Amino acid sequence: MTHVVTDACIRCKYTDCVDVCPVDCFHEGPNFLAIDPDECIDCAVCVPECPAGAILAEDDLPAELAGWVALNAELARQWPVISQRQAPLPQAEQWKDTPGKLAYLER
Secondary structure, eight states: OOEEEOGGGTTTOOOHHHHHOSSOOEEEOSSOEEEOTTTOOOOOTTGGGOTTOOEEEGGGOOGGGTTHHHHHHHHHHHSOBOOSOOOOOTTHHHHTTOOOOGGGOOO
């Protein structure tokens, strides 16, 4: 099992989760983070660190978010690893509680 970053991360990109990850499984895109399912050790330390509540265990994903498992895997293969915390995107607080942000994902 793996953990999955969902659309709540889009246009926020808080990186608090990156600081606590013991295996560097996060990958950084322009406005989103993805978890590499092959690297994630399912430790769950990232879950409470995300201010946007964007990280869920694969087994806890509601049916409407199931596609995020494959999307994380795809994007993790394309994007570089991020291993240090960075500032969130400038308008992160404004976007944090906005639902359904998939249309804003920048690949």
